[in-house]
Amino acid sequence: MSYSIVVDHVSFGWPDGTTVLDGLDAAFPAGRTGLIGVNGSGKSTLLKIIARELVPGSGSVSVSGEVGYLPQNVPLGAGRTVSDLLEISATRAALHAIEGGDAAEEHFAAVGDDWDVEERARAELDRLGLDHVGLDRTVGTLSGGESIMVALAAQLLKRPEVLLLDEPTNNLDLDARERLHAAVGAWQGVLVVVSHDRALLELVDQIAELRDGAVRMYGGNLARYEEQVAGEQEAAARLVRTAEGEVRRQARELVETRIKIDRNARTGRKAAENNRVPKIIAGARKRQAQVTAGRQRALAVEKLEEARERLNEAEQAVRDDAEIRIQLPGTEVPAGRTVLTLPLARAAGDDEQVAGVGGKVLETLVVRGPERIALLGPNGSGKTTLLKRIVRQGAQVPVRYLPQRLDLLDDRLSVLDNVRAVAPSASVNDVRARLARFLFRGDRANQAAGTLSGGERFRATLAALLSAEPPPQLLLLDEPTNNLDLASVRQLSQALSAYRGALIVVSHDLPFLETIGITRRLRQDRDGGLAES
Known part of the structure; x- marks a missing residue:
């Protein structure tokens, strides 16, 4: 088998002495590869090394062909235009100068053979659902999901032989995810994608698992990998x-x-x-x-x-992917009890059905009993704003909110002290017992929050959220699976299985929503209307 990417004994560490990769060997064949592994295992670092964004301390990487790279955090620049992000502004300017009658040689040199660059750019944007986005529109006016899709269009426009994608579906609404899935499914070159999106990982030809400092290849998609x-x-x-x-x-x-x-x-x-x-x-x-x-x-x-x-x-040889096993009787809400009544702002024409939804726009959001509500809608429709409004206004029961950024912990405090801060009446032994159920046993509970890996920080945040006093009977989660590895997503589902209160979750991760037993779906449209979906 010929390999398009060969990683030869690569080591990399951060300036503070933290080792990320140590003598890593890996080879990626043609086709689509899903790169998976627990948070902190070095997946993003490996992609950056392959893309020449980082230089390894030792070892080498060889790649057959030009590389396109879409990082998790795309450097946008609010004042730049879509054309700038697509890297075609100079070519367009030369084209427009020639069309205006300026036959200077440098303009022809800038255009080269790329006379149809605007048409190709427009085609890529349209294919990704960005037909409403003009080439001269500033990036600052785009939603987060739109910005990611424009950045993806920029990579597709280059037509690289090798395409690297790092968590590309984060912050994308359902429509955008489907278009990205279609683009990946149609990709004919070499592709390596880091993702926890199960639907996306079902489209790959092989799975590469980075675990315990080594990469192991499994033939087939995610379902086949899990069987093996x-x-x-x-x-x-x-x-x-x-x-x-x-x-x-x-x-x-x-x-x-x-x-x-x-x-x-x-x-x-x-x-x-x-x-x-x-x-x-x-x-x-x-x-x-x-x-x-x-x-x-x-x-x-x-x-x-x-x-x-x-x-x-x-x-x-036995994997230590331990499961969270907890009981949360204090969060229980009786069936039928009203936990939230929230009047909703209404705009003109709200009496009509929401386009494509078929439900009446709600005048008031009422949540009763242990309902599990999925809040859906396109990027930029105000779902996060609605959750924050619930937090500000309050509810008839204790409310807790998990924002997209896991910034609820004090990095200076240990995991134990972070939980004690929200559960002051609990004894140290009680808190340690709770943390053990979230896989923080012994000295791990004494680890400073600022030193935790992504998956560990998520579990610590979840422990603090669900251990808070009084116990939360309405839980608000905003895109909780973003940036989580597959094991952490499974652990979140396990924790929510023990939760007995009402739940409102913003998520575009349909497999995750299915695992947590959603009982009701609401959709927020771009005009702010909220309706049953």
């Missing part, structure tokens, strides 16, 4: 059980060997006393018995150590 891992883990669990049985057997044999040696020693002493063997002969027999016993004991100990080593190897 499940089979591997089943086999690994059987090996662990077999190795545990062998350790127990060797431990019993060691005990039996020691008992046998002691019994033989006693028998030898009695025989020597009864036969009154000369001391020199008795001493020789004793030394020989001791040598034999030592060999037997050493052999038994060696077998036990070998069994323990095999058990350790077997256990290392």
Whole structure:
């Protein structure tokens, strides 16, 4: 198999001494590859090294062809135009000068063979659902999702042989996600995409998992990868059980060997006393018995150590993707109890049905009992604003809000002290017990929040949110799966399964919404109208 990207023994660390990659080897073939791994494993760093955005401390990367790269945080610049972001402003200016009658040689040189650049740019924007976005529009007037799609159009316009995408669906509404999925599905070159978007990962040809400092390739899409891992883990669990049985057997044999040696020693002493063997002969027999016993004991100990080593190897093959298991009885809301009544602003024409939705625009948002509401709508329609308004106005029950940015923790405090700050009446032991259920056991609870990886910070934030006093009976989540790895998304779903209160979640992640048992869907349109979906 020929490889389009070869990573040869690459190491990289940050100036503070933190090692991210250490002697990493990887090879990416043609086609679409989904690069997955836990937060903090180095996926984004690896993409930046391949894109020449970062220089490795050692090792090398070779890439066949031109590289296009879409980072998580696209450097936009509010004053720049869409044309600037597409990197065609100079060519357009030369074209317009020639069309205006200026035949200067530098204009022709700037255009080269790219006489249809505006038509191609327009076609890419239209294909990604940006037909309403003009080339001279400033970036500052675009929504976050629109900016990402323009940045993607810029990469597609270059027609690179290799395209690198880092969490491209973050902040995209459903329509934009579908268009991005279509663009990825139609991509004919080499593509490596870092994502937790299950629908997107179903479109790839292979999965590359970055785990424990190494990359392993799995043929097929995400579903096929999960099947293979499940089979591997089943086999690994059987090996662990077999190795545990062998350790127990060797431990019993060691005990039996020691008992046998002691019994033989006693028998030898009695025989020597009864036969009154000369001391020199008795001493020789004793030394020989001791040598034999030592060999037997050493052999038994060696077998036990070998069994323990095999058990350790077997256990290392079992993934430690621990699950969150919690109980939150204090968050329970009785069925039918009103937890939120929020009057909604209405604009002229709101009596009409929302276009494409088919539901009446709501005059008042009423949430009852343990409803689980998905708040949908295009980028820029005001979903986050609505959540913040609920927080400001308050509800009939305690409310907690998880913003898109996980900035609820004090970086200077430990995980333990962050939770104690929101649960002041809980004892230290109670808080430690709660944190253990969120996988912060022992010294991990004492770790400063500012030193946590992305996945750890998410779990710590979730622990603080759900441990707060009084217990939240209305939970507001704003794009909670953005920037989370697949394991963290699963852990969030587990935590929400234990939550017994009402929930309003803004998300475009349909598989995630299905796992948390959404009971009602609302859609916010661009004009601010909110309707049943």
